[in-house]
Amino acid sequence: MALDAQTLEVLMEKILVIQTAFIGDSILTLPMLKKIKERNSGCLVDVLCTPVSKEIFESSPYVNRAISVDKRGRQKSLWALYKFCKENLASQNYTHIYSVHRSMRTSLIVLFSNVRETYGFSNSSLKAVYKHIVKYDSSQHEVKRNLALAGFSFEDDGWKILPEAEASEHTREKVKLFIEENKLDKFIVLAPASVWATKAYPKEYFIEIARYFSQKDYNVVLMGGEKDRIILKEFLDLSDKIISAAGSFSLVESVELLRHATILVANDSAPAHLALCANVPVLMLYCSTIPEFGFYPYSRKSGYLNIEGLSCKPCGIHGKKKCPVGTFDCGKKLTPGLVIKKTEEMINEYI
Numbered sequence: 209m210a211l212d213a214q215t216l217e218v219l220m221e222k223i224l225v226i227q228t229a230f231i232g233d234s235i236l237t238l239p240m241l242k243k244i245k246e247r248n249s250g251c252l253v254d255v256l257c258t259p260v261s262k263e264i265f266e267s268s269p270y271v272n273r274a275i276s277v278d279k280r281g282r283q284k285s286l287w288a289l290y291k292f293c294k295e296n297l298a299s300q301n302y303t304h305i306y307s308v309h310r311s312m313r314t315s316l317i318v319l320f321s322n323v324r325e326t327y328g329f330s331n332s333s334l335k336a337v338y339k340h341i342v343k344y345d346s347s348q349h350e351v352k353r354n355l356a357l358a359g360f361s362f363e364d365d366g367w368k369i370l371p372e373a374e375a376s377e378h379t380r381e382k383v384k385l386f387i388e389e390n391k392l393d394k395f396i397v398l399a400p401a402s403v404w405a406t407k408a409y410p411k412e413y414f415i416e417i418a419r420y421f422s423q424k425d426y427n428v429v430l431m432g433g434e435k436d437r438i439i440l441k442e443f444l445d446l447s448d449k450i451i452s453a454a455g456s457f458s459l460v461e462s463v464e465l466l467r468h469a470t471i472l473v474a475n476d477s478a479p480a481h482l483a484l485c486a487n488v489p490v491l492m493l494y495c496s497t498i499p500e501f502g503f504y505p506y507s508r509k510s511g512y513l514n515i516e517g518l519s520c521k522p523c524g525i526h527g528k529k530k531c532p533v534g535t536f537d538c539g540k541k542l543t544p545g546l547v548i549k550k551t552e553e554m555i556n557e558y559i
Contacts, residue, residue: 221251222300224321226307226314227261228279230403231459232503233350234261235481237308238268238371240354244306245270254300256317267373267460279313289313293320306358307332310344327357349502368506373485375464383457383464390451395427396551397465397472399479400443401436401454404527406496407475409539409547415443416544417473417551422447426470429453431462431479471555473547476527480505489558491551495539496527509558513550515541 223244227237234257244253252272255265258279265274275296283289297320304325307318315334318326328338335341342357352367360367375383386392398418402408418428427449430440434455443450457465459482466472466486473491474480483490483505490505494514497503498521504512515521518541520533 221248221304222302223251223253223304223306224256224297224300224302224323225253226256226305226309226317228256228258228277228309228311228314231261231264231478232481233308234258234264235371235373235478235485236350236503237354238264238270238373238485239351239367239369240306240308240358240360241265241268241270242369242372243355243360244358254302256297263459264373267375267463269372269374277317286316289316290320293317297321307338308354308357329353329357346502347500349504349506351506353502370487370507371481371485373460373463373482375460379458379461379464383461383468386453386456386465387468390427390429392427392429392451392468394425395429395469396421397429397431397469397474397479399431399472399474399477401432401439402475402477402527404496405529406523406531406536406538407477407527409475409493409495409542410536411439411442413539413542413544413547415446417547418443418450419446420544420548421551422449427451429465429469431465431472431474470559471551473551476503484510489554491547491554493542493547495536495542496521496523496531497525498522501525509554511550511554513542513546 227234241253254273255271256275256277257265259276262274262276265271277283283292302323305318305323306327307314310329310332312333315337319337326338327340329344330341331344355367400414422428430443430452432454436454440452440454463482463485466483466488469488471489472483476492476494476497480490480492484507489509492505492512515538518538521538523532
């Protein structure tokens, strides 16, 4: 006897992954989604995310549906969050929830969703909400931690699965037109901005790097959001070979642009993870944070620079609004000369 569509949906393994953190964290969740789908190709994988990150998950070939929750807006109150969960999650017959995010609000979402098989990390708030607790290993990379949450273990480098973001034909054409109009035969990308001030490599140093490569055989493309246009304006006066793409592209469009780049030089921030999606060389510059937090770029074509031996470093996992000791040695001691040298070494090795 043939089963109707509604009965099949009830019987199907239907998984919800919760990741409501920053853009970079969202990108590093994509390998986990791929492995879950590979383990059971017939399952459906939905993702609960922020409105900003929704585009990233919608571009994944392994995601059935991305659902956004506005935890700083419409769903900020607990009552609004409860209503959202009952209307959008509890009725979806999820068989499993994997909660990558660890906040109390996320644990409440899990509770309100009325799912039996729930998985959370050992350092999650309200751990009693989760049926299965997985150890959060702070010594491991974020990708490997996420894979462990979903039941995958690796003794070697098999965890180094690149995140995937598929571009539409419209996106490819838009980026192609930008490259043609700006005559970008060979270009490097710089991403000088950061949400956190102490994560941002000094702007004057980035300017020196932009000047250096614009005097070589390269165009320099500046990447950032709409709000970064002002701080990047100073770069444009250096040379007509420096072009700003700030605010011009969405996240997935930025990945497509990076696919055509020679290399990206960025802070410990989202653009570095976008470069992983594009599988292009990326050099990450660590100021107040450290690679040991587990968010370093891990592709064969990637590298990073980090000043060690500073007693004040790290000053926080996310950085701060200003240097707590007033010196910002973590950024200032990482001189433009060091960055230029490493960038050229990577170009020669990978291009």
